[in-house]
Amino acid sequence: MSEHPARPGPVTVLLAPDGVVTGWSEGAARLFGHDAAAAVGAALPALLGPPAAEPLLGALKLAGSGRPWHGVLPLAGEGLTVACDPLAGADGRVQVLMTVSPPRPDGLELLNEAGRRIGSTLDLHLTAREIVAVTVPRFADAGAIYVLERLLADDDQPAAEADGSAVVRRLAVAFADDDPQEWAREFPVNEVIVYPPATPYARCLTGGRMIEFGGDAIQDTMAHRTGRLIGGLLDHVSMLAVPLVARGRSLGFAVFSRKRGRPPFAAADTALAAELAARAATCVDNACLYRREHRTATTLKAGLVPDVVAAPPGLEIAHRYLPARSGVGGDWYDVVPLPGDKVAVVIGDSVGHGVTAAAAMGQLRVAAHTLVSCEFPPGEVLERLDAIAQDLDAAQFATCLCLVCDPVTRRCEVACAGHPPPLLALPGGTARHFAVPYGLPLGVSDPAHPPEYEQVPAVIPAGATLALYTDGLVESRMRNVDEGIARLASALVASHEGSLGDAADGVLALLSDQQGHDDIALLLLRPAP
Structure with a gap:
């Protein structure tokens, strides 16, 4: 149904001089709301009613006497231009052709x-x-x-x-x-x-x-x-x-x-x-x-998260990614196998949304993949990524965390560039922060004085689950970061006894922002029994 009623153009009605309808067009049916079956044979002044009846009778009387009439009559709820012209029929009787011209839309x-x-x-x-x-x-x-x-x-x-x-x-x-x-x-x-x-x-x-x-x-x-x-x-x-x-x-x-x-x-x-x-x-x-x-950002984004993650022997990995509904963000992660059955895990988040953020993280992800594949330690990986981020367009900056793990010993080396700290869910039903050193986000330091990213050793306890994530998981318009991290810890503990994939799904079900204002990336690591 249209929001506004139709406004037909000029419509015609054929009348006897006394106002009885003898011909009724489709336009008249649209304009006056009566079909031909109801109109033909009826007296038009009575059909239309006041206030049009009296002036219409005067116009028809004039036209019936052989003189055309032109003017404005109050028809269809508004003043419409009307012409009443006499017509001589074949039998000599006079009829009146009434033409109604509604005003054009303003x-x-x-x-x-x-x-x-x-x-x-x-x-x-x-x-x-x-x-x-x-x-x-x-x-x-x-x-x-x-x-x-x-x-x-x-x-x-x-x-x-x-x-x-x-x-x-x-x-x-x-x-x-x-x-x-x-x-x-x-x-x-x-x-x-x-x-x-x-x-x-x-x-x-x-x-x-x-x-x-x-x-x-x-x-x-x-x-x-x-x-x-x-x-x-x-x-x-x-x-x-x-x-x-x-x-x-x-x-x-x-x-x-x-x-x-x-x-x-x-x-x-x-x-x-x-x-x-x-x-x-x-x-x-x-x-x-x-x-x-x-479309461009979505295409770029498709290359920022791997479709398949290959976990080395002795380590389980579950990964999830939820794109923002309101735009394409800059969250990404990568899992890179290293010699000796070690594995490097990198997760990052670029500021902003759209093509610029996706393109920036695309460059950083490729660089990070190359650097960890060359077996640079996590601290040096971040230092080199910071130098690359300094050259990105539009003053892009990003957070990033780089971790290298040996599944056999469960020992790790980790460095962080302003990224949310990992959480560790322990077998006894508790959770704590996985201690990492704090470093500046990539791309925000003074190029003349590049930062040195501290790298520290850590151990994943047997049976524990390590969660790496981006801020979209723990921060939203409905809650602050501290509340979100506390809820993440509870979700990890509650789902610790199940499979790692079920745990990842449970975390997203509990914490993901239903409005989809930001990307969410989640990686769960658990040493295999």
């Missing part, structure tokens, strides 16, 4: 509504639906939004193909309430269409200008689209193809159409359509930019 009001409703999110399909919801049926009887298929594929090639044709995807479509429902099946959302160079749509796109067309051009366009003419669509006799242009680039086009009985698009309408399209194009462009950035 352009400023429509633009204000467009500003409120269009672009409420950065979802491209929702933005397209918002555009047609604002314009149909107030401005047009049908509307659709088409966006370049190349744009959706992140291709920056020119808008048109080499031969001038347009390859576009329909993102949204809307018809007036009284149009057949099956039309939606004929014009499905997400359909990709190729319009030849001669079509108004392709010319609109390549020329970057609005094109108004009707008559045979509509028939040719419809026939090209479906291979046949769809009954009823030819009632749409005035069409506009309006380019969507933002930052000097053609993104696609909007299509608006009006039926018979409604004024064709005039100069005021085309100016309004151009303004609507300009505002819509900005919102579409923002949605496309967000879509591209999110």
Whole structure:
């Protein structure tokens, strides 16, 4: 159901001079709310009631005497322009043709509504639906939004193909309430269409200008689209193809159409359509930019966490990663086998979200993997990573923890760069911090005085579980870090007797932020019995 009732264009009613209805159009049925069966044979003044009855009788009396009448009558709840013209029938009797012209929608009001409703999110399909919801049926009887298929594929090639044709995807479509429902099946959302160079749509796109067309051009366009003419669509006799242009680039086009009985698009309408399209194009462009950035960040992020972690003999490892729902963050981890059945575990978190954070952590993860593979000790790994972080764009900084473990002896060497401290769940049902030295986050120190990251030895007790994690697990808008760490300790103790995978799932179920405001990375290590 549309938020606003339809406002039909000029409608016609055929009347006897005494006001009895002899002919009732579909437009009249939409405007006055009575179908032809109820209207024909009824007296129009009585059908419409006060306050229209008395002035309408006067207008009909004048037209019945052979003199046309033009003016404004209080019809359909508002003042409408009405013309009553005498018609001489074949039998010599006079009839009256009444033509009602509702006012055009207020352009400023429509633009204000467009500003409120269009672009409420950065979802491209929702933005397209918002555009047609604002314009149909107030401005047009049908509307659709088409966006370049190349744009959706992140291709920056020119808008048109080499031969001038347009390859576009329909993102949204809307018809007036009284149009057949099956039309939606004929014009499905997400359909990709190729319009030849001669079509108004392709010319609109390549020329970057609005094109108004009707008559045979509509028939040719419809026939090209479906291979046949769809009954009823030819009632749409005035069409506009309006380019969507933002930052000097053609993104696609909007299509608006009006039926018979409604004024064709005039100069005021085309100016309004151009303004609507300009505002819509900005919102579409923002949605496309967000879509591209999110896709890029997601692709980068896919390389930041390993799909499979190979645990060396004598050590169990469970790992979990939950991406943020509100954007792509910079959490990552890696598990690298070393000679002598040792293993290096690195976990990190870059500040911020989006492409910049994901790209920064991508570089640091590759560097960390290379450094630990070359058997640099954890402290030196962090020192070298800090030097790399100093050169990253956009002043990126990150936290990181590097641990090298020998599963046979359960001895570890560990160094930390501002990362949350690991937790150790002990067999006796208690938990404590796994003592690590504190160091500055990567990339925040003075390059002239690089930090030295302290590296300390530690031992994982037999039967204990060591938890490495990022701050998204223990900190949220609902709780502070200390509370989150306390809850993590309780969760580790409660799930200590089960499998390591079950323990990881239990921790996430208890602590993960349901709003998904930040990434979460979790690694659990347990010496095998």
